[in-house]
Amino acid sequence: MFSNVARVKPFLGATRGYAEAGVVLVGAGLDATVCFRSGTGEGPRAVRYYSECIEEYSLRLDRDLREAAYCDLGDIVLTAADIAAALSRINATAAEILADGKVPGFIGGEHLITGAVLAAVNRFFPDVVVLHFDAHADLRDKYLGESLSHATVMRRVVEMLGPGRVYQFGIRSADREEIEYARENTRLFLYGVREPYSALRQEIDKPVYITIDIDVVDPGYAPGVGTPEAGGITPRELLETVYGFAGLNVVGFDIVEVNPVCDPGGLTPLLAATVLREMILLVAG
Numbered sequence: 352m353f354s355n356v357a358r359v360k361p362f363l364g365a366t367r368g369y370a371e372a373g374v375v376l377v378g379a380g381l382d383a384t385v386c387f388r389s390g391t392g393e394g395p396r397a398v399r400y401y402s403e404c405i406e407e408y409s410l411r412l413d414r415d416l417r418e419a420a421y422c423d424l425g426d427i428v429l430t431a432a433d434i435a436a437a438l439s440r441i442n443a444t445a446a447e448i449l450a451d452g453k454v455p456g457f458i459g460g461e462h463l464i465t466g467a468v469l470a471a472v473n474r475f476f477p478d479v480v481v482l483h484f485d486a487h488a489d490l491r492d493k494y495l496g497e498s499l500s501h502a503t504v505m506r507r508v509v510e511m512l513g514p515g516r517v518y519q520f521g522i523r524s525a526d527r528e529e530i531e532y533a534r535e536n537t538r539l540f541l542y543g544v545r546e547p548y549s550a551l552r553q554e555i556d557k558p559v560y561i562t563i564d565i566d567v568v569d570p571g572y573a574p575g576v577g578t579p580e581a582g583g584i585t586p587r588e589l590l591e592t593v594y595g596f597a598g599l600n601v602v603g604f605d606i607v608e609v610n611p612v613c614d615p616g617g618l619t620p621l622l623a624a625t626v627l628r629e630m631i632l633l634v635a636g
């Protein structure tokens with residue numbers, strides 16, 4: 352079981368074993384197709400490290416990680432040299448967790464991991480819808496000649512799921528062709544996150560996968576990302592949106608693109624750890 356996963360010092364408050372867990376965290380530090388500045392491979396380690404400086408208890412949710420049914424499996428062993436093998440390991444790990452009736456929560460790593468996780472989720476939940484939070488549309492058909500890239504990942508997801516099942520929030524960077532594709536194939540909401548999400552919350556009655564690219568937050572608050580984009584949301588807006596996930600049937604989630612190499616102060620992994628704590632508490636109960 353999980354032969355390609357290495358044990359690490361776990362995320363804050365993760366004291367339970369796999370058998371007891373409803374939510375299973377896994378690190379997937381893929382850093383293969385990042386085009387501007389690399390370092391996302393260190394993301395899972397940094398998010399776990401900075402989780403040590405926040406409380407297990409969430410004031411807002413009045414819940415405590417020490418009471419939450421979740422575990423931290425460790426990091427999938429990956430090499431950037433063989434992207435197909437890396438994605439296959441990520442997919443197999445997600446499938447194994449889902450087959451056990453548990454919810455996988457991935458810590459990236461670059462955004463390309465989301466496609467591999469969703470390929471597994473889609474097998475178990477064929478009517479899954481995706482909530483995608485990002486500065487970038489990630490809808491290119493190819494990027495730098497590659498069809499598998501962190502800039503094409505949501506295009507591949509839409510091709511897999513079909514049109515109308517990916518909701519994109521906070522997008523403030525794309526090329527014209529991506530926007531034309533989005534008009535036909537996704538539900539696209541530019542710049543803001545909380546208001547558009549709140550407005551359509553009631554219509555989401557299907558199993559949900561949530562993918563949060565931390566660069567949806569302004570680089571002033573989250574400078575540790577591979578491709579920073581000015582004009583983003585605040586951490587407060589992201590957290591308020593996360594609280595709005597209460598009551599959704601979340602069947603998987605990820606937080607990706609944390610690049611601690613570009614953030615010596617650790618603001619970005621700290622924010623990601625805080626968001627992750629709230630996600631775990633919301634989904635694991």
Ligand SMILES: [Mn+2]
Pocket residue numbers: 485486487564566567578608
């Ligand atoms: Mn992005």
